[in-house]
Amino acid sequence: MMKRMKKLAVVVLAVAMMAFCMVGCGSVQKDVDTDWTLDKVNGQALADWAAANGVEMGNATMNMNVKDGKATVTNYTGTVSYDVDYKSNGFEVKQNGSILFSVTYNKDAQTLSYKFNMNGTDFDYELKKGTSEIGGASQGGEEGAAEGGEEAPAEGGEEGAADGAAEGGEEAAE
Numbered sequence: 001m002m003k004r005m006k007k008l009a010v011v012v013l014a015v016a017m018m019a020f021c022m023v024g025c026g027s028v029q030k031d032v033d034t035d036w037t038l039d040k041v042n043g044q045a046l047a048d049w050a051a052a053n054g055v056e057m058g059n060a061t062m063n064m065n066v067k068d069g070k071a072t073v074t075n076y077t078g079t080v081s082y083d084v085d086y087k088s089n090g091f092e093v094k095q096n097g098s099i100l101f102s103v104t105y106n107k108d109a110q111t112l113s114y115k116f117n118m119n120g121t122d123f124d125y126e127l128k129k130g131t132s133e134i135g136g137a138s139q140g141g142e143e144g145a146a147e148g149g150e151e152a153p154a155e156g157g158e159e160g161a162a163d164g165a166a167e168g169g170e171e172a173a174e
Contacts, residue, residue, distance in 0.1 A: 058135030
């Protein structure tokens with residue numbers, strides 16, 4: 001009888017943990033399924049980073065739309081879509097079943113962050129809710145984002161994320 005109760009307790013605990021995970025992942029999906037725009041690169045405001053690296057702001061700008069298990073990344077080189085696997089603290093971005101990078105959601109700050117390596121250089125990206133005009137002025141996000149005049153190389157900025165996927169077999173759309 002005691003063994004049966006222990007087994008029942010283990011089963012109940014396992015079911016409770018699965019339910020908790022499902023609720024937690026669903027909550028993250030509800031929070032992250034929206035439009036996002038690149039706000040910071042390596043801790044610097046996008047406009048400052050672009051100016052410091054001699055990149056035109058329009059080339060540094062990147063938008064990401066997350067919705068229903070897909071992430072669509074748009075930058076000056078085009079648009080690429082990825083699969084998304086939601087986790088309790090964000091999601092994984094996948095291409096052809098392989099994880100490209102993991103994205104962390106900060107509920108308090110309302111930001112997404114991830115690291116991306118392009119051509120041997122690591123970049124830390126932080127995105128905020130909203131969108132920015134690709135190749136032009138800021139929209140929906142923060143003001144002045146396009147005012148840096150310069151941008152990050154396609155390889156490190158947002159474009160790196162889209163280009164990285166495009167190089168892996170995804171087609172860039174216009």
